[in-house]
Amino acid sequence: MDEQELVEVLRALDGELTSASDVVLVGGAAMILHFGARRATRDVDVLPLQGDIGELRRAVKTIARQHALPEDWMSDAVKGFVDILPPGFSSRLVRLDLSLEHLRLYVLGRPEQVAMKVVALRERDLEDLELLLPTLTEADKGVLAGIVEHVGTFRPDWAQKMRYFLLEQGWQIQ
Structure with missing residues (x-):
């Protein structure tokens, strides 16, 4: 899905919901809708924050049928990485304004998005990191x-992976 398709299915999803649902977009969808990536994504990775998760899952399945998408086009499997996010990360969430009624969408702050990408470190994550890293402020680097x-x-192994990657970028993190 490109940006236009993402917005279309997210608006359709909003139309299926009857109550508020707060969701953090992570990964490709966040990169496309907030960080300016010009690529497509196969799915929408999310961290549900608040709302009726059952209603959200039912609505996701309805949209899958209506838009010929896989049933798991929206997945919360990324929750396995949520421990990476430090206390206070929610204060750096950025609200996306797509003029939706029930679905409140957020993206991680830049430092958290970078951390998630570095831990995953797939080819598309490297491409996203090329876009993200030059935009980090000194405050972001501190975070x-x-x-x-x-x-x-x-997870000392993940921390070491992050340190090595950032060292390769010319950053010294103890």
């Missing part, structure tokens, strides 16, 4: 350093 430290408390 990212804190994320690496946070990750090191429970």
